[in-house]
Amino acid sequence: MSSDTVATALPKTRIPSNAEVLRTQRRERISLALRYLILGSVGLLMLYPLFWLLGASFKSNQEIFTTIWFLPRDLTQLLDFSAYYNGWMTRTEFTFATYFLNSFLIVIPRVIVTLISCTLVAYSFARFEYPGKKFLFSIMIGTMLLPPIVLRVPQYLMFKELGMIDTYWPLILPSAFAVDTFFTFLVVQFLRGTPRDMEEAAIIDGCNALQLLWHIVVPLLKPALISVALFQFIWTMNDFIGPLIYISTVEKYPVSLALKMSMDVSGEVEWANIIAISIVALLPSLTVFFLAQRYFIEGATSSGIKG
Amino acid sequence: MASVNLEKIVKTYPNGFEAVHGVDLEVRDGEFMVFVGPSGCSKSTILRMIAGLESISGGELKIGNTVVNNLRAKERGIAMVFQNYALYPHMKVYDNMAFGLKLAGLPKQEIHERVTQAAKMLEMEQLLDRLPRQLSGGQAQRVAVGRCIVKRPEVFLFDEPLSNLDAKLRASMRVRLTELHRELRDRGQPSTAIYVTHDQVEAMTMGERICVLKDGTIQQVDTPTTLYDRPVNAFVAGFIGSPEMNIRPATVVARDGGLGVEIGDTMLPLPAAYSDALGNRIGQKVQFGIRPENIGTPRSIFAAGSQERASVANCTFRLREHMGNEVYTYFDLGGHEFAARVPTDFAGEIDKAERGQTIPLGFVMDKAHIFDADTGLNLTLSALQPA
């Protein structure tokens, strides 16, 4: 008899529950739309200056300083890329091709030596026992707390002694000695969090310390090293103070200095040109970032192997 | 062909902690030796010293006829399987297995042959071009074993290789590994194996001999059956066997015509064979040990044909657990809790028993052990029949 009541009761309860489902679905859809709306508008607000910059590269000086709307009043101006051309050619005897090349001549060697020195130093801190290790490590951390400005003067004097002023050496050489403490620290921490089993297995397989580093540790460190390379690339690309202090010949200027120089030129400044070239100057960093992004995500989801 | 010889091996860690206190052990050529013991008893430490991953603080370690104390890991002719598999995550399975051979400079052809042969032996040919993260736990462990086999080492070292697997897989991998060892040995390949585990079931089923460790010292080295039947002390007796041996405080007493043990207010007579060993201990406190399967209902004892050797005592029933073919029975005797394993067919009176009810249970006394209360040494070893 009880099974009878259940059978007849079922269809009755099912109809209101259907309506319930629809109501819940509708409520969820509305709240989702609301969330997207809020997040979208905040995101737009934050990106607006970038859009404005993009639009401004097509505007005249007068319009740049009078309108807040990012599109030029006359939309046909969007087809006029002369600002990009003029900006690229500059008013000096060199085009931005030279300046970009200069930037790369600094950035690429610097990234490479950073990777090598960071890996070696971090490997030693994370995997070897030797007297004074703790002390050395705390000194290294100590330098992270030191404002970089403090070092400018002594470093300048040192490089002057070495006859390296107005060359790229002062911008590259320090990184070959792992003075980018933050990166070294990052790699040390990453390595400390990586189990040693694989290295022990490799030792039994016959690796010596350097083979171990190359065949096992470096591949394990890949996500960390990609982050290091990326940040070093972007920061060096954007570095202004360093080149300003050490580089005095216009022919050797990197992009950051050249941009500043275009603004300094006396007389009428065509802002659209400068803005246009600033946008172009962003491209290398953006490209590198999007190329590296894939590895970032891979590194975050597959660090180590499952148990 | 290699035996492994440990002589007075000592390990002191840099922080001053002495983890291994002068261990002497011989692992014979081709033998499957298991190290077993509770967590922290230095099983891994000893294994890692043999592997060359930890320095040896004192004593002499020989593999074959060579003293290897100061040889590097790769010169010792060993291969090791780790608990977490330790596969190289960026290399395919094939390269994982070939890595050591490549480093050793073997010709490509030879490497290929060895890897495919090992893959066939472990039935994992279809896995060769996967990455470790695309493997299940059991497959990863097989790759780790394969990586050892291809090296044709003199000695295989295993550090709890199955403890990350689920119970079912563990049981089947256990059989596989044992079979693999016998197969290698039958082929005449070097196959000395040292296997670390804290699971006594693994130890009992896999080991040809077992080395029981506690706090960095060896308690007993023997075959599984000898360890089970003739444990040298209360620690080994309690560690080997599941459910574990009942070991409870008792007093040796004299009775007409022999000795007995008194547990609380109950006296159980000891067989005459124990008189020599225990004659001078009358009135002294000891530990009384008896395995759960040596306690039963009068009917089960009778069915096992041990009624002449058994004595029946009145016990207070507490709880039963049905395991299918057996009933685990928990009861009190003389104020101490005991466990018994009774075959289900003869468990009638237990099935009907109520909590707190008095039931008669038989104890097969010539399987009982008496341990010294302080040192835990087995006092009855001489009286127990050899296995």
Ligand SMILES: Nc1ncnc2c1ncn2[C@@H]1O[C@H](COP(=O)(O)OP(=O)(O)OP(=O)(O)O)[C@@H](O)[C@H]1O
């Ligand atoms: N690097 C070390 N420094 C100091 N003490 C250590 C070190 N490694 C291990 N020990 C200590 O040595 C003892 C034995 O450790 P070991 O790893 O050999 O135990 P185990 O028997 O393998 O245990 P488990 O079953 O948990 O793996 C432990 O007490 C441990 O705390």
Ligand SMILES: [Mg+2]
């Ligand atoms: Mg261990």
